[in-house]
Amino acid sequence: MPTPPNYSIPGPDLWAALGWTPSEGQLQQFEALQQQLLHWNARVNLTRLLEREDFWVSQIFDSLWPLKDELQNPTTPRRCIDVGTGGGFPGLAVAIALPGAELTLVDSVGRKTAAVLAMANTIGISDRVRVRTERVELTGRDKTCRGQFDLAMARAVAAAPVVAEYLVPLLQPEGEALLYRGRWGANDQRDLDQALVPLKATIRHQEGRELPAGKGMRQQLRIKPTAPCPKAYPRAVGLPSKLPLGSTAN
DSSP: OOOOOOOSSSSHHHHHHHTOOOOHHHHHHHHHHHHHHHHHHHHHOOOSOOSHHHHIIIIIIHHHGGGHHHHTSTTSOEEEEEETOTTTTTHHHHHHHOTTEEEEEEESOHHHHHHHHHHHHHHTOTTSEEEEESOHHHHTTOTTTTTOEEEEEEESSSOHHHHHHHHGGGEEEEEEEEEEESSOOHHHHHHHHHHHHHHTEEEEEEEEEEOGGGOOEEEEEEEEESSOOOTTOSOSTTHHHHSOTTSTTO
16 A cells, blocks of 8 residues: 655655745754744744644645745745734745745734744844734834735634735735635625725635645635725724624624
8 A cells, every 4th residue: 555645744745745845944944943833832822733734734834835836936035924923824934935035924912923033033034034013904004014015914814804904905016915714605705805895906816725634625815906005994903803894884
């Protein structure tokens, strides 16, 4: 019988499924990131996805699989932002995989951003990683961030209409928002389509796949601006999640 794939280590089965293989230096950085996450999680409780498939599939693979186009040109200069970064994903994984990219990681919880910044320093990517401790509604109104990014990402943050309101104002005219989602249905699609109308944006690409090792179904949605995002968005802190765009309350 053939040997079943082994996704519990950063070996050939994992990278073959991803369609990309890190350099030796990048592999060392991923392994260092895992050790740092284990270290900091004991203090800050960042995530339960720390070891074996939980780390290599649910963290690293899941962060990178939507970026197959970017991974073909990893040294291209890009300004990227990870909203609601939590324990540093997808942002830190993307920073390792795309050495040409500059990453801004945003989270409102100071103990998490402090840990993420310390991890970036230790693994040697702090020259390309900035950390902001604030609500993203404020980030989207800061002139140093609004309309500045080539790629704005959010993973496991909020409902899709809420995430769209967070991300679209951050995009430069040719930029894209990347929404990482789990299972996706007709109601999800309808809600997002309705939310994108006032934001002046549209879905450019949508793709689903099963993660290896039975880690579940994932969707990526790529959103692009169709016109400048109206100045009304993002709304005040708390409003996007309380009254999502496209809901009957709006």
